[in-house]
Amino acid sequence: xxxxxxxxxxxxxxxxxxxxxxxxxxxxxxxxxxxxxxxxxxxxxxxxxxxxxxxxxxxxxxxxxxxxxxxxxxxxxxxxxxxxxx
Amino acid sequence: xxxxxxxxxxxxxxxxxxxxxxxxxxxxxxxxxxxxxxxxxxxxxxxxxxxxxxxxxxxxxxxxxxxxxxxxxxxxxxxxxxxxxx
Numbered sequence: 001x002x003x004x005x006x007x008x009x010x011x012x013x014x015x016x017x018x019x020x021x022x023x024x025x026x027x028x029x030x031x032x033x034x035x036x037x038x039x040x041x042x043x044x045x046x047x048x049x050x051x052x053x054x055x056x057x058x059x060x061x062x063x064x065x066x067x068x069x070x071x072x073x074x075x076x077x078x079x080x081x082x083x084x085x086x
Numbered sequence: 087x088x089x090x091x092x093x094x095x096x097x098x099x100x101x102x103x104x105x106x107x108x109x110x111x112x113x114x115x116x117x118x119x120x121x122x123x124x125x126x127x128x129x130x131x132x133x134x135x136x137x138x139x140x141x142x143x144x145x146x147x148x149x150x151x152x153x154x155x156x157x158x159x160x161x162x163x164x165x166x167x168x169x170x171x172x
Contacts, residue, residue: 004148006092008116008165029144030094031117050161058115058162062090062148069155075135076144079094 009057095143
């Protein structure tokens, strides 16, 4: 499955979440990760996020079966380690 | 078509982009909009973003034909005006 994760949290917590998410996913830009994971990895990620996120955070996880269902366009200079071609 | 737009830019420019994007899309959380648009609206949005974004910004536009291809899960208290059910 292909997931996109965007998080809205305080700066200190951003650093913590980034540290955990980069083990599973590709960093795209500030507070955005994406990548292909197995179902069990997805549940691990969700569990980590739920435990490590700050109380006043909000995180959205977009899930689709196949990354080919999606097109990505970018404006500005690429920041992360995500390929332009999905 | 269904689009998710995430932007990484300076605070002042965030406010400006928010002002424009809310005319077309639903605000989900800080720097994240999503919604159903026509192809011509999509091109309008992309054109606006390209003109109004700060030089050092980075914006990702995820596009899919149908919002039913996607599942959304959220952690934390909902912030925006997006329904939990896609």
